[in-house]
Amino acid sequence: TQLLEQSPQFLSIQEGENLTVYCNSSSVFSSLQWYRQEPGEGPVLLVTVVTGGEVKKLKRLTFQFGDARKDSSLHITAAQPGDTGLYLCAGATGAGGTSYGKLTFGQGTILTVHP
Amino acid sequence: DAGVTQSPTHLIKTRGQHVTLRCSPISGHKSVSWYQQVLGQGPQFIFQYYEKEERGRGNFPDRFSARQFPNYSSELNVNALLLGDSALYLCASSVRLAGGPGDTQYFGPGTRLTVL
Numbered sequence: 001t002q003l004l005e006q007s008p009q010f011l012s013i014q015e016g017e018n019l020t021v022y023c024n025s026s027s028v029f030s031s032l033q034w035y036r037q038e039p040g041e042g043p044v045l046l047v048t049v050v051t052g053g054e055v056k057k058l059k060r061l062t063f064q065f066g067d068a069r070k071d072s073s074l075h076i077t078a079a080q081p082g083d084t085g086l087y088l089c090a091g092a093t094g095a096g097g098t099s100y101g102k103l104t105f106g107q108g109t110i111l112t113v114h115p
Numbered sequence: 116d117a118g119v120t121q122s123p124t125h126l127i128k129t130r131g132q133h134v135t136l137r138c139s140p141i142s143g144h145k146s147v148s149w150y151q152q153v154l155g156q157g158p159q160f161i162f163q164y165y166e167k168e169e170r171g172r173g174n175f176p177d178r179f180s181a182r183q184f185p186n187y188s189s190e191l192n193v194n195a196l197l198l199g200d201s202a203l204y205l206c207a208s209s210v211r212l213a214g215g216p217g218d219t220q221y222f223g224p225g226t227r228l229t230v231l
Contacts, residue, residue: 006157033219042119042205042222043158088157102171103148103207103220105157 003027004091006106013079014114021074021087021109029091032065032072033103037086046074079113086110117142119208119223127229128196136191136226140208146170147189148220149181150205158205164189165211193228201230 005024013019023032031050035043047056049065049072056063062075072089090103120139128134140147146165150158163171164183183189187208193200207220 004157035222040203040225040227042207042224045219045221048219090157102160102163102173103150103158104160105150107157 004089004104004106006089006109008109009107010110010112012112012114015080016078017113019076019079019111021089021111022071023073023089023106024071025091025104026070027091027104028069029104030069031092032069033090033092034063034072034074035088035090037088037108039086043088076111079111081113081115084111084113119206119221121204121206121223121226123226124224125227125229127231129231130196130198132196132230134193134196134228136193136204136206136228138189138191138206138208138223140187140189140206141221144208144210144221145187146209146211147183147187148207148209149189149191150207150222151175152203152205152225154202161191196230198230201228203227 007022011019031048033048034046036046037043047058047063049063052067052069054065060077064073087109089106092103119141122137138147148163149161151161152158160173161175161179162181167183178194181191203225205225206223209220
């Protein structure tokens with residue numbers, strides 16, 4: 001069974017602080033995606049990382065995929081209240097088996113940024 | 116362009132009843148996946164359908180079934196509802212069979228099912 005351990009589960013910080021969310025697994029994923037989810041809504045895709053060691057930047061957000069494609073991190077610089085939400089990492093399963101196409105999600109990180 | 120749409124938005128059922136949830140993928144997307152998200156947890160994979168065939172199944176009982184229609188829309192059916200089936204049910208679509216690098220899945224807003 002593939003598992004993604006996401007940490008921390010809760011994060012409460014002040015506006016302007018930096019933070020990092022981690023996503024770790026013992027399994028290799030063909031790609032890894034980060035989503036942000038608002039209450040009562042579906043997850044919204046932030047980024048997809050595919051290559052081991054890949055780093056992608058989206059304004060103040062930096063995403064990194066581990067060299068072995070088993071872990072990833074999300075770093076937010078100078079957090080703002082608008083960054084508040086549930087952040088989810090999800091690993092995609094590659095070809096073969098009955099779980100092809102399955103996204104395995106971490107349990108999520110609830111981020112609260114206080115003004 | 117319209118994103119993934121799901122109906123209904125909210126649904127209240129009682130134990131033992133049956134429910135049908137519907138999903139329309141993004142235009143041009145041929146794959147639809149279903150996920151269950153219990154409050155406080157990440158989504159759990161239920162099914163993936165591509166070209167009207169089941170291509171992936173998660174660890175859910177046979178009470179859960181789904182199908183995909185020629186227009187690529189999909190239905191998720193749950194029989195003999197249990198209290199534990201209360202959750203947000205998410206539908207995601209992708210251009211092709213998701214799983215390879217770059218086969219990004221885009222999620223709909225979900226259907227909130229409450230079982231009393």
